[in-house]
Amino acid sequence: MSTTVRDWHSAVRAVVRHGARARSLARYGAPLVNLLCPPTTGEALEDRAYHAEQAIRRAVAELDTPTDRAMAIVLCLSAGMSRASLTARYTEAGKLYDQGPGTFRRAENLGDLLWELTYALYPGPTAAAG
Numbered sequence: 001m002s003t004t005v006r007d008w009h010s011a012v013r014a015v016v017r018h019g020a021r022a023r024s025l026a027r028y029g030a031p032l033v034n035l036l037c038p039p040t041t042g043e044a045l046e047d048r049a050y051h052a053e054q055a056i057r058r059a060v061a062e063l064d065t066p067t068d069r070a071m072a073i074v075l076c077l078s079a080g081m082s083r084a085s086l087t088a089r090y091t092e093a094g095k096l097y098d099q100g101p102g103t104f105r106r107a108e109n110l111g112d113l114l115w116e117l118t119y120a121l122y123p124g125p126t127a128a129a130g
Helices: 005-014 022-028 030-036 045-061 067-074 086-095 107-121 125-129
Strands: none
Touching: 005 030, 005 107, 022 030, 022 045, 030 045, 045 067, 045 107, 067 086, 067 107, 086 107
């Protein structure tokens, strides 16, 4: 099945609320797990969620600063953020850009960062089609 970058972006956006740790991906982020680690190997969703988290961590680490830190905070991948509320994560990530949580979560701020992460994860149209 062919997927587009918009499919990937939708899956990335969907994990923001609960974060991108394996336990959250297994429970709430199956679409992104399935894109990153397709269920062709017979592995359980929980096992694939672990590998998906590692892929997300690698992609986040490759982003420019402070985007890397902001995405780690928003996706609960930063130390101390695993159980933080969405508002608390937006507050902390917004500080990196001198923005409050309301301003940070706007499309031109968080939305742009999510596109950056999407493109870091997206394998491209050729790879995604196969």
